Amino acid sequence: xLYLVGLGLGDATxxxxxxxxxVKRCSRVYLEAYTSILTVGKEALEExxxxxxxxxDRDLVEQGxxxxxxxxxxxxxxxxxxxxxxxxxxHSDLVLRAVNSGIPYKVVHNASIMNAVGCCGxxxxxxxxxxIKVKEQSIENMMRGKKIYEPPRFMTVSQAADQLxxxxxxxxxxxxxxxxxxxxxxxxxxxxxxxxQKICVGTLRQLVSCDLGGPxxxxxxxxxxxxxxxxxxxxxxxxxxxxxxxxxxxxTYSS
Amino acid sequence: xLYLVGLGLGDATxxxxxxxxxVKRCSRVYLEAYTSILTVGKEALEExxxxxxxxxDRDLVEQGxxxxxxxxxxxxxxxxxxxxxxxxxxHSDLVLRAVNSGIPYKVVHNASIMNAVGCCGxxxxxxxxxxIKVKEQSIENMMRGKKIYEPPRFMTVSQAADQLxxxxxxxxxxxxxxxxxxxxxxxxxxxxxxxxQKICVGTLRQLVSCDLGGPxxxxxxxxxxxxxxxxxxxxxxxxxxxxxxxxxxxxTYSS
Numbered sequence: 001x002l003y004l005v006g007l008g009l010g011d012a013t014x015x016x017x018x019x020x021x022x023v024k025r026c027s028r029v030y031l032e033a034y035t036s037i038l039t040v041g042k043e044a045l046e047e048x049x050x051x052x053x054x055x056x057d058r059d060l061v062e063q064g065x066x067x068x069x070x071x072x073x074x075x076x077x078x079x080x081x082x083x084x085x086x087x088x089x090x091h092s093d094l095v096l097r098a099v100n101s102g103i104p105y106k107v108v109h110n111a112s113i114m115n116a117v118g119c120c121g122x123x124x125x126x127x128x129x130x131x132i133k134v135k136e137q138s139i140e141n142m143m144r145g146k147k148i149y150e151p152p153r154f155m156t157v158s159q160a161a162d163q164l165x166x167x168x169x170x171x172x173x174x175x176x177x178x179x180x181x182x183x184x185x186x187x188x189x190x191x192x193x194x195x196x197q198k199i200c201v202g203t204l205r206q207l208v209s210c211d212l213g214g215p216x217x218x219x220x221x222x223x224x225x226x227x228x229x230x231x232x233x234x235x236x237x238x239x240x241x242x243x244x245x246x247x248x249x250x251x252t253y254s255s
Numbered sequence: 256x257l258y259l260v261g262l263g264l265g266d267a268t269x270x271x272x273x274x275x276x277x278v279k280r281c282s283r284v285y286l287e288a289y290t291s292i293l294t295v296g297k298e299a300l301e302e303x304x305x306x307x308x309x310x311x312d313r314d315l316v317e318q319g320x321x322x323x324x325x326x327x328x329x330x331x332x333x334x335x336x337x338x339x340x341x342x343x344x345x346h347s348d349l350v351l352r353a354v355n356s357g358i359p360y361k362v363v364h365n366a367s368i369m370n371a372v373g374c375c376g377x378x379x380x381x382x383x384x385x386x387i388k389v390k391e392q393s394i395e396n397m398m399r400g401k402k403i404y405e406p407p408r409f410m411t412v413s414q415a416a417d418q419l420x421x422x423x424x425x426x427x428x429x430x431x432x433x434x435x436x437x438x439x440x441x442x443x444x445x446x447x448x449x450x451x452q453k454i455c456v457g458t459l460r461q462l463v464s465c466d467l468g469g470p471x472x473x474x475x476x477x478x479x480x481x482x483x484x485x486x487x488x489x490x491x492x493x494x495x496x497x498x499x500x501x502x503x504x505x506x507t508y509s510s
Contacts, residue, residue, distance in 0.1 A: 016365070086373030096487065109269075192364075193364050
């Protein structure tokens with residue numbers, strides 16, 4: 001059996017009891033380590049599970065799937081994914097390979113950024129997720145065939161806000177009418193679901209100068225807000241962001 | 256401390272370890288029992304947690320929030336919600352009341368239908384959720400002030416497909432051009448995340464006659480599908496649904 005187990009978003013204890021039971025019965029446990037990360041590392045997970053983990057980087061998952069699936073028809077193998085197992089296309093691919101090899105699979109779901117983002121108080125939201133650069137080669141090294149990898153990089157809310165504003169400027173110069181402007185209320189979220197979770201509410205312009213600390217970051221662009229959503233945004237906002245909120249034209253908040 | 260704990264979607268073991276630890280340390284534990292249900296009942300949860308649960312119906316949550324929050328500034332109280340705690344507006348309301356009463360709160364996230372639906376293999380989806388009718392009064396009894404409640408009702412995929420087709424017919428008569436027709440490929444899902452999970456793929460018309468068994472059901476309406484999504488739909492489909500899939504005009508599947 002191949003178990004695809006979601007680890008949730010915070011730390012080692014965010015695994016479900018069902019997921020933990022599956023991990024404990026598996027003979028090999030892989031930790032997918034490139035589409036997302038927890039606030040704790042491999043060692044903390046190994047200690048909590050009482051199991052050795054095999055780090056599965058992009059190379060292993062995309063080119064070494066046979067190795068992951070080896071003997072999974074006669075023994076139990078777990079593939080651990082931060083968040084929910086079906087956040088990234090790569091894992092659909094692993095499931096298809098299992099099915100084509102006659103290996104049964106089970107999914108143990110968990111929270112992902114796509115639903116946990118609801119904690120900021122919005123009912124409907126478009127939550128931007130961006131690429132996490134882990135174990136990427138520089139173009140130079142790739143062309144030389146050198147397996148030398150760049151240090152991991154994570155886009156911050158500040159960088160994302162800055163890039164969005166650049167896009168807005170460019171599109172405006174092209175004459176486009178945009179629903180999102182520098183004054184659109186946005187929400188920056190960091191390390192959601194962990195004790196070090198941080199949420200910052202402000203205009204897109206204001207978020208350029210917000211520092212939410214370590215990874216992972218998410219950015220929510222709001223549309224028309226319901227009064228209850230505004231109330232929730234207020235309590236979740238950082239003290240400085242509350243100043244920002246009051247600076248925003250209240251006409252933005254028609255429900 | 257008020258803990259809002261997501262229970263996930265399947266059975267008692269879908270709670271996270273962090274959530275279980277919170278439940279065990281609380282002096283009162285409420286089970287929200289009207290926005291969603293698990294495949295197991297209150298008794299199975301009580302046995303698994305080793306704790307008595309207080310059933311929180313709509314009346315208690317919407318009118319008796321003070322009772323739930325009583326002494327939560329000096330003792331720990333848990334409020335358990337199937338799926339993730341922020342699926343329903345009602346729970347934002349409880350959080351706001353806690354904050355206004357100076358009661359700190361923590362959210363323990365979990366899988367909800369909004370992200371677990373990814374297991375059907377679609378990357379982007381609009382997933383229809385509909386009202387669950389639990390402890391509802393008939394209009395007659397409401398007008399007479401009688402606290403007599405109707406038996407719980409859950410909409411099935413078949414009923415939802417039938418209603419959507421009725422809407423499509425009505426809108427067509429009104430001259431509307433619709434993106435969704437009777438031949439749009441849809442996915443019916445039942446008891447997602449449990450061992451009794453069932454997924455059925457077919458056209459909206461075909462789903463009218465599909466029986467997915469007990470609650471809860473969800474319906475996904477697909478748009479343009481990627482070839483990888485089609486592959487995933489095939490493996491998740493019931494044998495009869497696979498027949499349906501092959502009956503569908505393959506031009507629907509341009510990527």
